[in-house]
Amino acid sequence: MGADESKPEPQLLSEPWRTINWGDKEKDLQYVKNYKPQTEGQQLRILLHGPAGAGKSSFINSVQSILRGRLYVQALVDRISSSSFTRKFRTYKIPKEGQQSFYPFVFNDIMGLEISRGVHVDDIKLTLRGHVKDGYKFDPESKLSEKDGFYNRSPSSNDKVHVLVCVIDASTLFPMKDETVKKIRDVRMEASDLEIPQVAIFTKVDEVCPEIKADLKNVYKVQSLKSKMEQFSAYVGIPMNCIFPVRNYHEEINLKSDVDSLILSALKHIIRFGDDYHNLKKSSDMPMNFSTE
Template sequence: MGAINAKPLLDKPWREINWKDKQSALQHVKNYKPQVEDRQLRILLHGPSGAGKSSFINSVKSVLEGKMCRVALVANVAQACLDKKYTTYKIEKENPNSFYPFALNNTRGLMEGEGVPVDDIKLALKGRVKEDYKFNPKCKLSEGDQYYNTTVNPNDEVHVLVCVISADTANHMRHEVIRKIHEIRKAASELGIPQVAVITKVDKACPEIKEDLKNVYKSAYLKEQMEQFSADVGIPMNCIFPVKNYSEEIDLNDDVDSLVLNTLKHIIDFGEEFMNHKMNHPEGSYFV
């Protein structure tokens, strides 16, 4: 059920973003190269079904490739979740067979009963889950299974954990889903993996944002939603980023691109810092 915003816009945005300089953020991402040679930064997405994980992947790919992309299957509200396999998405650069040095992994949605087993996400964090593993809500992956990765390459390990939540349902999540998010966060923290949240569908949570996406950081209502979500799951506000995924559009939009790029830039920066820290302090903790 969508939220109804009855609060006026703030006079000044509570977080600054340069809407006129999309190219700077785009160039930052395009220029990114891990300091560790031959290393790939891995970003793992998780969250409730229908939150927009697949749409976020498609939006990132669309922005970076400069065209609308539909590589990750997106289910409508009448369908069951389609993200049932552990899938890695790489993004092409300008040259054929050339890819950005980061990848995004999708997972089955967190639900009650039929959701992804939390233990499977814990294994994915450690690089133990092989490509195309089909998540089974009734049976977790175990050692000896053909999709259990016994030999872990550093590129298989996760460097950033991203919780994807819909703005119009962020404060209506069931206790079981919140419990799972806490459990996954604890496992990531024990591994030192940095964690962020992406709040999607901001235009559905606030009519002023739907009218003008630049109001996203002027919306008192959205800020309160984000603050409550932060309190519920423990992710700090400066690690939570609102976006609008491409869903109904058939052409790219600069404002949508700016939010997606700003979010992706911070995710990459978090992951790169963790990757470098882990190389220098393999037994130390980085992020809690």
């Protein structure tokens, strides 16, 4: 056996393959706090989907905690059951300081993509188009009927989804079941037909390897995590520059700058993608003026 064969591969790269504002999270925080859509009254709707237990609800709570400046729990989370804890379609608004207004973006949480008892893929497609009303209880056996009271027949622009976010547990990502990959791809194709931008969030990155657990700033230096992201990108088609690793709040009682930095980096790009999409749709809906005057 040669010397190279017994030598383990280094866990950390000499330089991070992606850089973020570790020491200046306030810049990203102010971007999020100051964001305002070009159209008055417009809001960005961000739909989170993915396997059960991946951390969709925890991500929403983590974002709210950062923007409120304290730990906050609104979306209920269960860390025991492997099945989806979210049963109903929920919209989460985040109040601004003073509680007199809300941020111009909302999150939608849905039932997880379980193999046999998860959310019906057609319900996700209806959600993308704005046809699902808040409070609808998901039925894994059948999609929402047009005759149901929770079916929105005339969705407004604010009812429709502007960014689709696939939330993935990085610590248990592989091997991915073929059915799960198929469901994610199916939802992606519908979103692509609607020209909705798509992002992936990798949660629980601190559980991927001890180097990240010891120091979250190593997240972009760990080759094994980058490889997971590249493999997931190859499986479902989401580009690497649209995949963001984060660590949600789940055990802390105080906010931590490094945790905030990763989440804010992801949130900033999600908002930018959604704003670009809305502005593009707005431009395409404007009538063409062929006047020569």
